[in-house]
Amino acid sequence: MEQLFTVESLITLLMLVLLQAVLGFDNLLYISLESKKAPPEKQSFVRKMGVGLAIILRIILLFVLMSVIQFFQEPFFSLHDNNILEFEFNVHSIIVLAGGVFIIYTAIKEIWHMMLLNEHEEIEKNEKKGSIKKVILWIVIMNLVFSFDSILSAMALTSDMEYVPQLVLMSIAIILGGVLMIVLADKVSNFLQKNRMYEVLGLFILFIVGIMLLSEGGHLAHLHILNNEVTQMSKTTFYFVIVVLVIVDIVQGRYQKKLLAEKQHQEAVVKKEEES
The missing domain is CATH 1.20.5 (Single alpha-helices involved in coiled-coils or other helix-helix interfaces)
Structure with missing residues (x-):
């Protein structure tokens, strides 16, 4: 445990928190937009509860990934020697692809509603806000989808540490990153609420997030379409x-x-x- 109380460990912890913050930007945007489906007076509570539950589940996911990471990466369904479509699906790639499809669907649906709704329908929509439990559930689910990258990257950063210090350090980083996300989620949501014109921009950024997840999932599955490899969109490009x-x-x-x-x-x- 003395590994935890060194300058090197503190620097690693800082890097892990920064990693959580950088990789959590797209998640933060989704949380801010998804929470709007709850009644206005409950939206802040929904964001805090969703991220809070996701922090607990992220730590559980961390335990699982560190124990059975090879099973998440092991292909269970593949297709080769085909000029049209080739792939090697594993659990990790399926989760990321499903997350990308859902994000794109959500962005397109919200953009479509924004284009079609008139003032009367807008009032009706606000009166029929979504279930709080349902909104929290989707925030938690998508938080876990987005967390795969950050957890795997964190595992790579701490690979030279022993199991217990590595687990403790990563758990602390997840908690600090989650607290930071709770604070920033309210600020981002309030900004979008006061500057409605940026909602369209936010939805198109969310659409690009979905495309990025699809490209990452395709890369993880070694997907080839018409002999063209699907490559992952880099964070720099994003x-x-x-x-x-x-x-x-x-x-x-x-x-x-x-x-x-x-x-x-x-x-x-x-x-x-x-x-x-």
């Missing part, structure tokens, strides 16, 4: 795309304000000329 989307959204917003100001100015000029 964050680059997000930065581009944010910049485009900011420029588009300012350009629309400029057009609106010019239109109002022209209308004022025309009205003044008519009065004179």
Whole structure:
């Protein structure tokens, strides 16, 4: 246990917490959007409860992965020597692929509702908010899906440590990362609530998160389509795309304000000329 009380262990713990924060960004966005399905007065509670339960289940998942990691990586269904489709599915790849499909479905559904709902339907939708238990359940499930990457990466960072110190250090990192996520989830949700125009941006980022999960799941399954290998989208590419989307959204917003100001100015000029 003396391994826990060294400078090297503290640095590793800091790196693990940062890892939880960086890899948890997409999860944070999902939590903020999913919690909107609960009644407004219960949304903060739903986020805290969902992440709190997920922290406990993440630690349990950590125990499981450290004990039976080989079974998660072992292919159980494969197809080879086929020019159309080749794969080697394992438990890990199936979980990640299912998470990607669900995230894309959620993003498309919310974007579709946003495009079709009129004001009356919006009121009805708010009155028929989803079940709190159901929202918490989905937050927990998706939190576990997103946690696979962070746990496996954390295991790689601490691979040179003995079993007990490694387990304790990773558990502390999961708890600290979860607390940070609870705090940031409220802030992100409040920001989206006050700046509704960024909801569309958030949903499209969520859509890209789904694509990233699909690419990761395909990579884990060694998926080949028409002899073309499915490669994993890197985190660098993911964050680059997000930065581009944010910049485009900011420029588009300012350009629309400029057009609106010019239109109002022209209308004022025309009205003044008519009065004179």
